[in-house]
Amino acid sequence: MKISIGNDHAGPEYKKAIVEMLKTKGHEVTNYGTDSIDSVDYPDFAHAVANDITEAKADFGIIICGSGNGIAMAANKHAKVRAALCWMKEIAALARQHNNANIISIPARYTSIPQAVDMVDTFLNTEFEGGRHQTRVDKISC
Structure with missing residues (x-):
């Protein structure tokens, strides 16, 4: 995948742990994030990941900032992107099952690194249920 x-800047250590897990599972990872804790602008990274989704260069995206909100808002400006803010693995599963989310947004200041890794693993391994949820997902895009 x-x-x-x-x-x-809130997520370099989260990214490092997540990328390590993804690579051990054989996934191909494109990294747009910073490796520094020096302040940067999260929309720059959200747009890069969202562009990969809209241009079919990536199957899924992962975005990380302090609250997870700002970066998700920026990503969701892109057509065909459904970025879901997740703070526990059950929310990550529902984001895939019911919303067909294609980007997971992680709030680094409100989750632990092990939680984040577990959420990403759950997100990537959960299928969209379709059916009645497809009609709702179709209504998301304008």
């Missing part, structure tokens, strides 16, 4: 990841 091809996965794009982007993070701001």
Whole structure:
């Protein structure tokens, strides 16, 4: 699977752990995130990951910032992107099952690194249920 990841200054250690897990599982990872804790602008990384989704260069995206909100808002400006803010693996599973989310947004300041790794693993291994959920997902895009 091809996965794009982007993070701001709140997420370098999260990204490192997530990328390590993804690579051990054989995924191809494109890294747009910073490796520094020096302040950067999260939209730059959100747009890079979202572009990979809209241009079919990645199957899924992972974005990380302090709250997970700002980076998700930026990513969701792109057509065909459904970035879901997740703070526990059950939310990550529902984001895939019911919303067919293609980007997971992680709030680094409100989750632990092991939680984040577990959420990403759950997100990537959960299928969209389709059916009645497809009609709802179709109504998301304008």
